[in-house]
Amino acid sequence: MLFNRTALTATRAFSTSARRETKVAVLGAGGGIGQPLSLLLKSDPLVSSLSLYDIRGAPGVAADVSHVDTASEVKGYAADQLDQALEGVKVVVIPAGVPRKPGMTRDDLFNTNASIVRDLAASVARVAPEAHILVISNPVNSTVPIVAETLKKAGVFDPRRVFGVTTLDVVRSARFVGEVTGKDPKETAITVVGGHSGPTIVPLLSQNKNAQGVKGEVYGKVVHRIQYGGDEVVKAKDGAGSATLSMAYAGAKFTNSLLRGLNGEKGVVTPTFVRSPLYEDQGIDFFSSNVELGPEGVQKIHPIGEITAEEQKLLEACLPELKKNIEKGKAFVNKA
Ligand code: NAI
Secondary structure, eight states: OOOOOHHHHHHHTSOGGGSOOOEEEEETTTSTTHHHHHHHHHTOTTOOEEEEEOSSSHHHHHHHHTTSSSSOEEEEEOTTOHHHHHTTOSEEEEOOSOOOOTTOOGGGGHHHHHHHHHHHHHHHHHHOTTOEEEEOSSOHHHHHHHHHHHHHHTTOOOGGGEEEOOHHHHHHHHHHHHHHHTSOGGGOOOEEEEOSSGGGEEEEGGGSTTTTTOOHHHHHHHHHHHHHHHHHHHHHHTTSOSOOHHHHHHHHHHHHHHHHHHTTOSOEEEEEEEEEEEEGGGTEEEEEEEEEEETTEEEEEOOOOOOOHHHHHHHHHHHHHHHHHHHHHHHHHHOO
16 A cells, blocks of 8 residues: 555544645656656645746646546746745645756766756745655756755754655565565665665665575676666656656655644654755764654664674775765855
């Protein structure tokens, strides 16, 4: 099941007036990810209102999605209506920007997407400074620091409220490890740490009892598939973009986890790329690890825990690349 309803049951125990209203905005709602993500969020009972914005096509997507028979309100906003779209929102999900074409890395998207994400974050800082921001736009390792630096400049950065969505790596890991072990992916949940691009994606198979037995060549292949799974989709789409449907699923899943945490549900833990103290001493101040989500957003950042020598090697390959990506994002906002 994509959505967990525990928090809904809990909120129903209060009077209707005490029930939390959760307005969620999708910026980039007309795109390949934005459209199915908007549909999935419309079916999430924890979303009370959905605000769909894009520089093109959002009102049409909103009219379509609004006919789905769930209680939430849906409104679409045109290119010049970003401020209206952001009014009163609690959670902003950003899949705006260009996707990869065959042969491109996520970093190749930097030049276009960096300014899109910076400008959207500046508007969120002005109109909805307390909103939680979920960044899907790539390269996530750089766009999340861009959002953080932009909010800092505006004086409203709260590290508990900015998230890079790395859930697709978690979803792929469970699926791919499920395939090689013959287990249901539900039983092969893998913690993925680091960042969100090739060598910065570090899956910790040793921490799941069903995945511990994956060794040798099979281990090498499955880790490579998790790190480069996005390329399979880019290649198969042959110039028409990157993962959209599985990403929308992953984005809706992470949004649901955050909403459950915000609603007071205990024990909601999932990997996400956040401002993190774990490798700060090495100059890496954003990192993905298991994070407990609570009423204010990030509640507790878990350490990565015990890892094998092979995983340590993966981590060593991740850190310098991640550091470069983070610095590039920060420099982009702080130049001039
Ligand atoms: P797409 O091109 O289909 O859609 C992007 C949408 O953003 C378009 O509708 C476009 O009009 C809109 N847009 C562009 N500039 C905008 C602005 N300033 N304000 C609002 N909307 C704007 O691309 P797709 O496939 O939906 O991918 C979106 C992003 O998500 C890409 O950067 C892609 O690399 C990234 N992505 C991230 C993943 C992750 O795991 N975090 C996985 C897959 C893709």
